[in-house]
Amino acid sequence: GAVVSQHPSRVICKSGTSVKIECRSLDFQATTMFWYRQFPKQSLMLMATSNEGSKATYEQGVEKDKFLINHASLTLSTLTVTSAHPEDSSFYICSAETGGSHNEQFFGPGTRLTVL
Amino acid sequence: AQKVTQAQTEISVVEKEDVTLDCVYETRDTTYYLFWYKQPPSGELVFLIRRNSFDEQNEISGRYSWNFQKSTSSFNFTITASQVVDSAVYFCALSEADSGGYQKVTFGTGTKLQVIP
Numbered sequence: 001g002a003v004v005s006q007h008p009s010r011v012i013c014k015s016g017t018s019v020k021i022e023c024r025s026l027d028f029q030a031t032t033m034f035w036y037r038q039f040p041k042q043s044l045m046l047m048a049t050s051n052e053g054s055k056a057t058y059e060q061g062v063e064k065d066k067f068l069i070n071h072a073s074l075t076l077s078t079l080t081v082t083s084a085h086p087e088d089s090s091f092y093i094c095s096a097e098t099g100g101s102h103n104e105q106f107f108g109p110g111t112r113l114t115v116l
Numbered sequence: 117a118q119k120v121t122q123a124q125t126e127i128s129v130v131e132k133e134d135v136t137l138d139c140v141y142e143t144r145d146t147t148y149y150l151f152w153y154k155q156p157p158s159g160e161l162v163f164l165i166r167r168n169s170f171d172e173q174n175e176i177s178g179r180y181s182w183n184f185q186k187s188t189s190s191f192n193f194t195i196t197a198s199q200v201v202d203s204a205v206y207f208c209a210l211s212e213a214d215s216g217g218y219q220k221v222t223f224g225t226g227t228k229l230q231v232i233p
Contacts, residue, residue: 034221042225042226043207043223043224043225043226044207044223045223046220046221046222091159093161095221104166105211105221106163107153107161107163109159109160109161110159110160110161112159
């Protein structure tokens, strides 16, 4: 199947700093990518839909000014957690959609963010 | 609105026992996809199966089998002769296109499976 990577896999930062997480589709072009958040022992929650060349669509309750999403190319979407706080500590997972008649989503390995 | 229910929060079985993980979904669409993912302690999601709403055939892959019943909106997952390596959290998910044409995926709350040696 298709491969989606995320970088970094783990990040620890101080409260108040900003953290950028990259999501790349390695062997296919993804017009649409998705960002999910997973708190410990909970399910994945969709945060936003990232569209190449246009603004992201955020789910209800997700602050767009806090979670900046940029989908600058067909293989890269970035999520920037601005002014991170301890409550933002979570597991962030991206997925990329292959598009076409056999549209499928493939998930990245996730990024574990810890804000001290 | 779409919804996925995994009523079993945690299950413990002894190695070599069979175990079935339940998944019940709700959707108004006739075209949708159902998934099962495994999330081991490392955290990475492992894709297990994707089934479209028009294919009700049951599927078997090694020790894994899936029973899709549209009449009861269920997509249950059975592991035969469980092994310790099967210990993980298993998520059932439903995907359907929203009004904008995007595939929206809704995950169940997951079932934590512990296989005891």
